[in-house]
Amino acid sequence: MLNISSNKIKESIPFSGSKSLVMTLPLKENQRRLRLITGMILSIFIVLFLPWTQNVRSKGYVTALRPDQRPQTVHSILAGRIEAWYVAEGDFVSRGDTILRISEVKDEYFDSLLLPRTQMQVDAKALTAKSYAGKVDALQSQINALQKNNILRIQQAENKLRMAELKVQSDSIELVQAKVNYDIGKYQLERSENLYEEGLRSLTDLESRKLKFQEVQAKLISSENKLLSSKNELITARIDLEAIDNDFKDKLAKAESERLTAMSSQFDAEASTTKLENQYSNYERRTGYRHILAPQDGYIAKAIQVGIGETIKEGDQIVNIVPANADLAVEMYVQPVDLPLMEVGNKVRFIFDGWPAIVFSGWPQISNGTFGGVIVAIDRFAGNNNQYRVLVVEDAEESPWPEPLRIGSGADGIAILNDVPVWYEIWRQLNGFPADYYTQEQKDQIESSKK
Incomplete structure (x- = not known):
């Protein structure tokens, strides 16, 4: 095998009947490789003409749709001294329930009569x-x-x-x-x-x-x-x-x-x-106001002021409350270059933190573990991060969002755009062109033509 000796084994021993030798002959090996390469080229060619769904990916987090349903901090209207706590962190409170009681610290209010x-x-x-x-x-x-x-x-x-x-x-x-x-x-x-x-x-x-x-x-x-x-x-x-x-x-x-x-x-x-x-x-x-009451039904998330006898000032934060019943939504942020592609009513797919998902961004139909949403609001101005906030709610036409989903959970959003061939998407990405922009009327026409 190393060709050290001048004596050749193949000259003394016949290998014509060996199947393994026949399978490794150079001619047949070249043919197999040719077929494989040809198949790969045909597959790639076919894939280039497959439909690809354009999308815009963005990070966000779960929030409440209405401002009054979002987590809030209860403040003290009076300056006082904490006398008693009536709740613990994680407790459920109804609107009007007493959270804690404070006493006066200003001498003009000491009189009991x-x-x-x-x-x-x-x-x-x-x-x-x-x-x-x-x-x-x-x-x-x-x-x-x-x-x-x-x-x-x-x-x-x-x-x-x-x-x-x-x-x-x-x-x-x-x-x-x-x-x-x-x-x-x-x-x-x-x-x-x-x-x-x-x-x-x-x-x-x-x-x-x-x-x-x-x-x-x-x-x-x-x-x-x-x-x-x-x-x-x-x-x-x-x-x-x-x-x-x-x-x-x-x-x-x-x-x-x-x-x-x-x-x-x-x-x-x-x-x-x-x-x-x-x-x-x-x-x-x-x-x-000496009794701090719960402004709405919710759960005590965190007690900011603790202990008995601690003195608080007017307007100090006391506890954080998470509303019990909230219409969930997702705040996602998009770059200014992608803002023209966002329209109220567009579909969005979400991957929530803690829920495993198999995602094919170009083929959302075969993705598994994602949840649907619909855009309901888009900010008119950019935030501090120079991005625009997009508010998305649950899509009523698809499966509901997970019941254990909580406000503050992370969400990876995929805004669904238009269907184009794979080769066009590759060409667009190589040239740095934005995704195709279609108006809502054009989308309705495409949907009607499909039907």
């Missing part, structure tokens, strides 16, 4: 406002009475003024009459004196005429005095009329001032009452 005493202040202020309202009503009644009394007094003063005017007129007429009588008496006296000097009248008649003239003169002076007195009364009536109005205005201004002061005090008392009621309501609500 804070609410009753605040209510007493509210009642006292309310009564004060009510009393001021009564005072306002009483002053308004006084103002109404002053107005009515002023009307009567003005009427009375106007009547008195009218009487004084009439009296002045009467005394003026009487004075004119007295002047006429005076002139007549003076003329008669002069005539009597002339007749006496002529001896036609006696001295007695003359003296009698003088007495009558004195009476007429006295009556004239009396009429003048009476007229002046009537004029003084008229002036007094006018002054009284103006004095009544001025007195009314003074009393009315004083009453209005007192009424407005009472109204100001009433409004101030009502504002203080409202403020105290607001304070009472705040105290009452604050008392309710």
Whole structure:
């Protein structure tokens, strides 16, 4: 075999009848290799024309479809001290269940009778406002009475003024009459004196005429005095009329001032009452916040604040809660170059962490262990990782997602695109071209043509 010796075995021993030698003859070996290579070339050629489903692969994780169904952190509204825990991690809580209780750490809320005493202040202020309202009503009644009394007094003063005017007129007429009588008496006296000097009248008649003239003169002076007195009364009536109005205005201004002061005090008392009621309501609500309640049905995932007696600040995180009933979805992130290929309603296949799967990305029909989804939302802007978020929900036309699937589980998404030949996909990958983009109308046309 090593050709060390010059003696050849094949010359001394015949091998023509050996089957193993016949199978290893060089001619037949070349033929076998030729057939194998030919078969491989034909297979590769056939494979190049097989349909290949274009896809975009992306990593993501399981989340909830609705924001209110996603895991949340419960915060403390008050600053306080932890007094008691009523749940443990992993416990199920219903909405409104007490998670823990805290006590106050601010001295203005230490009073155990804070609410009753605040209510007493509210009642006292309310009564004060009510009393001021009564005072306002009483002053308004006084103002109404002053107005009515002023009307009567003005009427009375106007009547008195009218009487004084009439009296002045009467005394003026009487004075004119007295002047006429005076002139007549003076003329008669002069005539009597002339007749006496002529001896036609006696001295007695003359003296009698003088007495009558004195009476007429006295009556004239009396009429003048009476007229002046009537004029003084008229002036007094006018002054009284103006004095009544001025007195009314003074009393009315004083009453209005007192009424407005009472109204100001009433409004101030009502504002203080409202403020105290607001304070009472705040105290009452604050008392309710001493018990941290579960915002919805779910499971206690993690207690961030622990222990008894630990002090927490306002807004501190206390526990994490995972909602019990959530519509699961997957958040997957795609590159900007693949964003035009994503459309709402497109199909997506998922490989969930913990569920074994055999995946042929180009032939999703023969893949096993994957789950179907449908795109329902696509972000309008890129995130911090310069990728776009795509939200996918369970495909109702396929098998449901696993029941034990939890929020936060990893998911490998395969967005299903178009069917193209294998050779075209290889050519596209070698040239770095993007996957074919088809509109939804074109996809519907292709589906209808297949049917």
